[in-house]
Amino acid sequence: MTEKPSILIVGAGAIGSFYGAILKKAGCPVDTVLRSEYEVVREKGIRITSPLGDLSFRPDHVYRDGGTPEVWPDYLILCVKVLPGVNRAELVKPWMGPNTRLVLIENGLGIEQELAEAFPENPIISCLAFIAASRTEPGVVEHKAYGKLVMGTYPRGIDEHCRTLSELFIEGGIKVDVTEAVVGERWRKCLWNTPFNPLSVIANGADTKTILDTDGGEALIRAMIGEVMAVAAAEGYPMDESLIDQNIDGTRKMPPYKNSMALDYLNDRPIERDAVLGNVVAIAERQGIAVPHLNTVLVTLKMRAALEGRA
Amino acid sequence: MTEKPSILIVGAGAIGSFYGAILKKAGCPVDTVLRSEYEVVREKGIRITSPLGDLSFRPDHVYRDGGTPEVWPDYLILCVKVLPGVNRAELVKPWMGPNTRLVLIENGLGIEQELAEAFPENPIISCLAFIAASRTEPGVVEHKAYGKLVMGTYPRGIDEHCRTLSELFIEGGIKVDVTEAVVGERWRKCLWNTPFNPLSVIANGADTKTILDTDGGEALIRAMIGEVMAVAAAEGYPMDESLIDQNIDGTRKMPPYKNSMALDYLNDRPIERDAVLGNVVAIAERQGIAVPHLNTVLVTLKMRAALEGRA
Missing domain, CATH: 1.10.1040.10 (N-(1-d-carboxylethyl)-l-norvaline Dehydrogenase; domain 2)
Structure with missing residues (x-):
């Protein structure tokens, strides 16, 4: 078995926690960067109930927002809300290494461009989540149904990084559609x-x-x-x-x-x-x-x- | 001085009370039909503060909604809100005599037709009020500013009834524009x-x-x-x-x-x-x-x- 790529989840709400758990199940090392829930997750891990079974896991490292990574992750998965006051490029910048692939699991249109401009050398994988899940209390997530990802390389195509990640998600137990035209x-x-x-x-x-x-x-x-x-x-x-x-x-x-x-x-x-x-x-x-x-x-x-x- | 036409106000909120007071000042007998404020107005009259002075008055008769008129009024002035649940034709029906002119001081468009259909023989005068006034408690109205009426015969023209009423309002102290095309x-x-x-x-x-x-x-x-x-x-x-x-x-x-x-x-x-x-x-x-x-x-x-x- 070859070594699995390392994952860093930025924004471990319901979505980030769920997809982090899936990649953990696939055998990847999964770290998280947290703000308000740092203490509770560091202490108790992330608890996830799901029709897929108990998906609870302890991240390999729990970083505090504003901290410094020990190593660059292979895949940085960004799962924060896209809001006017939130500069997502600044948010991920400390964690983006030269070979880090940036993965967006976020809603909406026209949300990739500012990140593509901020990190022109890093591949970007854009994902849409079809899932019903909610964070019920700090560090606790209830996955209710669905979970499929639709993903592709931004702005178009399907590169090897996207292909690899999609296979890990499938290995972890969810459905994935890869698409040549994610936009x-x-x-x-x-x-x-x-x-x-x-x-x-x-x-x-x-x-x-x-x-x-x-x-x-x-x-x-x-x-x-x-x-x-x-x-x-x-x-x-x-x-x-x-x-x-x-x-x-x-x-x-x-x-x-x-x-x-x-x-x-x-x-x-x-x-x-x-x-x-x-x-x-x-x-x-x-x-x-x-x-x-x-x-x-x-x-x-x-x-x-x-x-x-x-x- | 000839005898002034008799007035019945249906819906004596801020608007009805104010214009009733103006016609009272012009010397008309003014009656009101009230629902929830029947008791207080019967007892204390209608109190109105205004930049025009104290406009408080006692209606000649205070009728209860659902009551029976002693005489048909010359002008029935309708000042209720135009709402889906309120059948205005039914509301005024008991008070409409064969010679009663129906006067609407109400907002909006397309609000005359149902009344014109219900009372095809009665002249209808349609009015727009430009006024800042509010009912501050039962039987008490604060007139803050303005007060002009724009009025005309419905659906168009200016008949003698409209003309007479406009002169009474002017006599009572407000501005009136009569118009050939009130719609x-x-x-x-x-x-x-x-x-x-x-x-x-x-x-x-x-x-x-x-x-x-x-x-x-x-x-x-x-x-x-x-x-x-x-x-x-x-x-x-x-x-x-x-x-x-x-x-x-x-x-x-x-x-x-x-x-x-x-x-x-x-x-x-x-x-x-x-x-x-x-x-x-x-x-x-x-x-x-x-x-x-x-x-x-x-x-x-x-x-x-x-x-x-x-x-």
Whole structure:
């Protein structure tokens, strides 16, 4: 058995903890960089309940945010929220060695570019997580369902680093789709997230059923999905119109569902407004595409933030 | 001095109380129909502080909602909010004699038609109030500023009843503009109300300054005003594009202002969503005019209402 590549997880919330555990199961050395949960994880490790079994593990090293690494990791996996006040390039900089591959397991669109500019020599692997998991208390994560990753090399293709990592995740027990066009996959995921997440926030936490069953609600969602699609097409990722029906029908088949952005909002946590919506509207503007529905929701969220004294 | 026409005010909140007081000052017999404030007004009358002086008065008769009139009034002045659950035709029906003129001092668009259909033989006078006044406790009203009425016969023209009433209001001490096209004046007022009021609600009570200063806020308001204007034009009320600038500039000159719909929302009172916004979107649909910004706001408000278990 050859030596497994070393992993460093930056941002060990629900997502980072879960995928760290999977790679630990695959036999990799897994370290974490933590801020507020440093003490508890150092003492007790990370506890994870999951339909896959008990995924609890002790990281090989637990670093404090702002600390210094003993060695550069082979893969640095970044799992923090994409928020206006968080400079992700600065956050990972101390841990990025010359051969470190940077792996993003994060939501949204247009989130890779600033990291690609900050680390032009390091390969970047961009991932989308399809998972239901939540951090229930410090150092404790509940994995409820799913877990699949869609991943590819940024900005496109599938290089050896991506291939190797995907095999480790599969070895650890989850499904992985590798894709030649990961940015296109981001657009595809945003067909759902970009309309439903922010709309749910401005509707004060409405779930999927409330959103779709409200008079005019489904039509509004359809119009918003259409706008995302038009921007994606202009960016070189045309999609089939039938995806609108698929997104609606698929959502109607799920139990009524309050998405994570709505939950963040209702719990006074910051929301990934720009990663999920603002960047789409900015790209639309650059491409000269009208997105009046998306823009109305975006500006409303900005007004609320201004009212609450946030950016 | 000839005998003055008799007045019955239905809905003696801030607006009804104020304009009732003005007509009392003009020498008219003024009665009121009240629901929750029946006892206190019967006992103490209506107290009104105003820059115009003390406008407090005792109605000649105080009727209880559901009671029976002793005589039909010459003018029935309706000042209730226009809300989905309130059947205004039913509300005024017991008090409408064969010669009673029905006067509406209410906000919004498309609010006359159901009354015109219910009382096809009675003249209808439609009024817009430009006033800052609020009911501070049962039977007590604070008139802060303004007070002008814009009025005309519905659906258009200025008949003798309208003329007579306007002269009484002027005699009582306020400014009145009579207009041949009162529905056009409603559209003109809605250039402001239809964008600002509902937007302020979905932005959780943002004031005018917050709305306009937010990144993208002024552009959104301009787009919404443009949509209202397009619908008004299709309805036969074309307006000059310069009114967009005028509305923005005028608003910027005022002190930051939280509009009455925002205050209603923040105080858990029902909002006149359909009178101010829903009817505009419905008319747009009938006319085949796209109003994506207005529609996004409307549907969001409906989602919130659904979430709160309201219609």
